[in-house]
Amino acid sequence: MRFEYLTFLVYSPRGKNTVAVQSKNIEGRIKNGEAGFTDHLSLRLKENNLHTYFEDATLVPVPRSSPQVDGAVYPSLIIAENLVKNGIGNSVTNCLSRTEAIAKSSSKFSADQRNSVSTHLNSLKVEPLIISEPTIIIVDDILTLGRTAYASALLLKEAYPDKEIKIFCPMRTRSFNEPESLTDIKRDFLRAGLNDNVQLPD
Template identity: 40%
Template sequence: MPSSYEYGTFANYSPRGSSELSVTSRKACGAIKAGRVNVIASAVPHLQDSKADALRPFLGPDVTLVPVPRSAPLPDGALWPAKVICDVLHEHGFGQDVQTYLKRTRAIPRSSNSPAAERPLVPIHLESIEAERPFFVPNKITIVDDVLTMGRTSFACAELLRAVCPHAEIRIFAMIRTQGLQDDIQKIVDPATGTVIGYPSGKTHRDP
């Protein structure tokens, strides 16, 4: 049976849509990937609104936030967008703490720069990320990423943390998700949940 993890996202964007809103969504995605604190913090009032209630289990006061590593080992002082997101969310009352349990041990091709057919499969992530076993294992963990497309990186991170924290509830959260490549979007702020399913082939499916 394939493994699966719940995911939650705050917004969505269109990689190639031609409408004005789709173009704006790409700018928002770029700002999130660049770790721009003001853009990330602008999500807070929306996340506090009742329209985002479905995301409460992902960002609740009893959840440990764990940032997804970048595609290469992180030099001192380098930008780590997922960590910036975790820190901003925690500063505004989301999650009980931020822990860097995951680190990239060797560089792999960046998914955003690779054609869809050549994006790294889950085993590549499993082999290039190391998970630290916490001294005190949290009951609930949310893996935090900047952008969720197919979810391979986040899925691999969830699998690695499940191996060292087998009794923890593990979920995935991303600030923004990719909508169908050619589709225009109807709105950018659009809290949503779903499931990332992993298969023996190393591929994943994001539903919806």
């Protein structure tokens, strides 16, 4: 099974040039739940005619690596709510939750150490809320290996088989890149890979 995804900016955590440093600063703003980032992102999406990706869609935020605690920052929910506030997407449906804590991806430095698709499937739950839109767009902050997004998409497709399921992340990780520009628009598909992984196009 495959799911379409869209990312807009590059995140280069191990890069050394000026753009890589800027990408790390933006990543910090996203993780801290800075709404102003999404306001600017919304303008940029419209300037690049990418708002059409979100037409007739509800946005479903991806939970963090542990069950949500009252008062804790929820980056993907903040992104989703502010996109809708800025006219991108129809609504937000907060129907995906984490049932048990798993290891944070940021604490693992190799792909083999990071959570598998099955680990995400076994720790996520969909609450079957009524969704009128024909499209569901999963919103996460950063796309790295695609396992969180892919597992979320599988669960939502099972719960809503008549809906189109897509993915949006503001940033995509390119760990060792020395990018020339922060803007690096990618629109392609995630597919099931070997050994409980996800196949990315590049």
